[in-house]
Amino acid sequence: MSNLIKSSHVVSLDDLKRLELIQRTAPVSQNISGSGMDGEGNQTLDVETQTLKERIIADAEQTAEQIMQQAKADAAELRAAVERDAESWWQSRREEDDRIREEASRQGHEEGYRAGALEAEEQLKLQYEERLREAEAIVIQAYAAKESIITEGEVFLVELSCTIAEKIVQSQLEQAPEMSKALFEKALSRRKEQGVIVLCVSPSQFAYVQAAKDELALALDAQAELQVVPDASIKEGGCIVRSPFGSIDARVDTQLEAIREQLLRVAAHRSEEGEPYGAP
Numbered sequence: 001m002s003n004l005i006k007s008s009h010v011v012s013l014d015d016l017k018r019l020e021l022i023q024r025t026a027p028v029s030q031n032i033s034g035s036g037m038d039g040e041g042n043q044t045l046d047v048e049t050q051t052l053k054e055r056i057i058a059d060a061e062q063t064a065e066q067i068m069q070q071a072k073a074d075a076a077e078l079r080a081a082v083e084r085d086a087e088s089w090w091q092s093r094r095e096e097d098d099r100i101r102e103e104a105s106r107q108g109h110e111e112g113y114r115a116g117a118l119e120a121e122e123q124l125k126l127q128y129e130e131r132l133r134e135a136e137a138i139v140i141q142a143y144a145a146k147e148s149i150i151t152e153g154e155v156f157l158v159e160l161s162c163t164i165a166e167k168i169v170q171s172q173l174e175q176a177p178e179m180s181k182a183l184f185e186k187a188l189s190r191r192k193e194q195g196v197i198v199l200c201v202s203p204s205q206f207a208y209v210q211a212a213k214d215e216l217a218l219a220l221d222a223q224a225e226l227q228v229v230p231d232a233s234i235k236e237g238g239c240i241v242r243s244p245f246g247s248i249d250a251r252v253d254t255q256l257e258a259i260r261e262q263l264l265r266v267a268a269h270r271s272e273e274g275e276p277y278g279a280p
Contacts, residue, residue, distance in 0.1 A: 154267045155264060155267060158260055158263040158264055158267060159260065161263075162256050162257075162259065162260040162263075165256060165259075166252065166253060166256045169237065169252055169256070174236055174237075177205070177208055179237070180205060180208075180209075180236065180237045181208075181209075181212055181215075181216070183237060183238075183239070183250060183252075184199065184201070184209065184216055184239050184250075185216060185219045186219075186250075187199075187239055187241050187248050187250035188216060188219040188220055188226070188241055189219045189220075190241070190248055191220060191221075191224070191241055191243050191245075191248065192221055193221065193224065193243055193244070193245050194221050194223040194224050195223075195224060195225065195243065195244055196224075196225045196227060196243070196244075197220055197224050197225065197226050197227070197241065197242075197243050198227045198228075198229055198241070198242040198243070199216070199226060199227065199228050199229070199239055199240075199241055200229050200230070200231035200234060200239060200240040200241075200242065201228065201229075201230060201231065201234060201238075201239050202230070202231070202234045202235055202236045202237075202238065203230040203231075203232060204236055205236055205237075206228065206229075206230040209228050210228050213226060213228055234251055235251065235252060235253060237252045238250060238251030238252040238253065238254070238255075239251065
């Protein structure tokens with residue numbers, strides 16, 4: 001607050017002393033007037049006193065008004081300063097709150113990102129393990145399918161090979177009857193007993209075998225008797241040797257069938273044991 005007051009509005013010290021002197025001497029002057037002094041001097045003194053008093057009062061009022069105005073201005077300035085300080089404080093608090101919220105948001109974002117990254121990594125790991133298990137199952141299934149295909153293919157190859165072999169053998173026997181004769185002699189040589197030995201042959205080869213009967217009989221015991229009979233169930237190149245002690249089936253298709261069954265048993269046995277076919 002400003003303490004400066006214009007000098008024109010301040011009552012001087014001399015005027016205050018003069019006013020005090022007048023007030024002290026006023027009663028005495030009245031007594032002297034009553035004793036016969038001139039009243040004109042008292043009137044002059046009263047007017048001057050009244051004028052001085054009024055001026056002092058006016059100056060006091062003016063000074064008081066100035067003080068009031070200055071006090072109001074100072075109060076307004078103080079209030080404005082307080083408001084500015086309060087606004088500055090609230091602004092700093094808001095900025096601090098914003099900073100704290102931003103920091104919390106950033107930390108929450110980072111924590112959420114880390115948590116999300118860990119969760120994504122875990123999910124990828126689980127997916128990788130699941131894919132790995134699926135791949136292993138597919139590999140196992142592939143090897144099983146491979147084994148099945150190979151086994152089925154092997155059976156097919158056995159069947160096909162036997163069929164082809166039968167056709168080849170049959171064709172060779174038809175083109176070379178002497179080969180059939182050799183097969184008949186081999187089958188007869190397995191019978192060493194005496195008595196009647198019956199050689200059953202294909203009807204188409206009956207005449208040829210009958211003509212070679214004596215030659216074929218040399219494969220038997222000297223006390224045995226050879227008989228040649230046709231049999232419609234026998235194909236060319238094959239025969240059946242019958243005697244009182246049993247029979248020998250030397251038909252070509254029967255022998256090929258025995259070979260086929262043996263090959264199929266081998267293939268089945270290898271499949272049951274799970275023997276790998278080129279597995280890594």
